[in-house]
Amino acid sequence: MPVSLSEKTTEVPERLTVGFISLLRSLEVNVPIGSAIVFQQALGKVGVGKRENVYWAGRTTLIVDPEDIPIYEYAFQVFWEGLIGLPEEDLLSHRAMTLVTDDGSTGEEDISEQSEDGREVINLRYSPSEILREKDFAQYTSEELSEAYELMKKMGLLGGLRQSRRKIASKRKSPHPDLRRTIRSSLRTDGEPVRQQFFETGDRQRRVVFLLDVSGSMESYSRALLRFVQAAVVGRRQVEVFTLGTRLTRITRELSSRNLDRAVTASSNAVQDWSGGTQLGETLRKFNNEWGQRGIARGSTVVILSDGWDRGDTSVMSEQMHRLKKVSHQIIWVNPLKASPGYEPLAQGMAAALPYIDRFLEGHSLNSLSDLAQALSE
């Protein structure tokens, strides 16, 4: 219920706080109880007499993610200023829709349209993995897809390792003397450091960045690949996922839910340009500018899942691939079309990108994805 600014000062503040927070929660902003208490305290400090004070007290205590700021602004207007208009489509569509998850309509239908008959489904029940493993995702029925997802989950991604800078105690001699433990043990020998102690540096998983092409030409594959990527996000730390299409969308957060359907629905809704056009080079530029060069791609394994169709200028594509190459550890390009007989990388974007790619893999079937999992763990 909206409350006007003048009424508000006479009301019980707790009721307002709780009301406002439940509105935020209904818009899928995660507000733990601890933050609610701090918000209450903050209001106590700044009072509720002035709009700006209330606005900033809430934003600084309830919001911890810049992506949630527009939602906060909307909720603030609705609740504190009594402006109930229709929410902007753009702002609320994906958040609101995640409330009605698990309706099973996450797009499998589009893919199942392409499958020819139902007989194969029956066969599947006897030896699902054998048949599924080599089959092209584009030929899947929706039942086959869900069986495939189960197999993807089991694939498990062991990321490649790199040396960490974090030190751990070592039993063996190493180039790094551990003075703290040396002195500690010297006490047992009257202060004579008889046994030198060492530490060593351990290994850490290398970050993997998935860039998933969701443009129209990838339609038969992108939703299946999204499931694969989701398994990766849940299975290991240090994974980032973005979709490339007419725009760049970061979906790491949406995908991190363990409930597969929920994660996929949330991220499908976050991506607003499913099956749109392709601006591969331009979107890559955006990725490099906003995320890649700044840190996310640095020293990472970058996996691009795309067929390489780019309607833009190829010089942009090669410039951006060059930039990505300079900061990343390796670039793996997964192209589902590569499996087609007689495939040549003729798509303009693909041709421009080839010189910068470390590994070029297929991604059309479960088997080829397990090759990818293998490549990632090397």
Add this chain to the structure above:
Amino acid sequence: MGFNAPDNPSDVTQGLAKFGYLASEGLSSSIFLSLSLQRPLFLEGDPGVGKTEVAKTLAKWTGGDLIRLQCYEGLDASQALYEWDYTKQLLHLRAAEATGRASEVSEQGLEDEIYQERFLVKRPLLKAISYSPQESPVLLIDEIDRADDEFEAFLLELLSEFSVTIPEIGTFSAEVPPIVVITSNRTRDVHDALKRRCLYHWVEHPDFDREVMIIRSRVPDVSEEFAVQIAAAVEQVRTLDLYKAPGVAESIDWTVALGRLGSITLDEETVLSTIGTLVKYREDQIRLLDHGIKGLVEKALARAG
């Protein structure tokens, strides 16, 4: 001058302005709440928007020391919290041995001798909680996104208790929690739990008028007209879709550089010779040159009237 705790956000704005930092209303509110609720302030935003500067200015305003911890991967307790002075400890043990005392004292006795506060090297986090309440410092934990998960977890513990236990000596706790500012460039997502421990503020680029004010307050000898020209030029450069668009920090650097060359108004030649302070990738410089310096200067001059 003495420091009086602010009563409202505008006190913060005024206090910081005295030391040349022009905070937006949102930032002032966040700082005010952080001071009055004694919670750490978590500042996130693009590089060069003035996050680190907040901590520095807070230290000047409150008169407390600035203690800075620059984060990096592998940062651990011995670098962030404390370490023993091993050389001193070794010397002490040697001396005990040379005088024959080592064989007389028990192992426990020797241990007690070398694990005393005088052999302790305090690192930033321990330092920050060892101050007396009258001279509470400002603790700046810079670029937390460069540290790893282990350090985040460790920091979470410290920020909730503001006390540190050293097994050999005992517990150090801050009587009054220090002012804590944590910054992040968002090269990765910092764990929610840590952000929730703090008050969160996303620092935006300033708008045109504020940028002019910031330039003038940071570089006092620049004229109003020149500052407007500079801000107008920077604003145009930001629209060029560069690898790294210049932030306020770059605007200030650029103004200083122009001042050093004796400029009092923008012209093509000095812009060319100072371009490196504004745009820091070669590819971006080329893009800027392709766009045309002449047009850039003309537009900026027009804006200043």
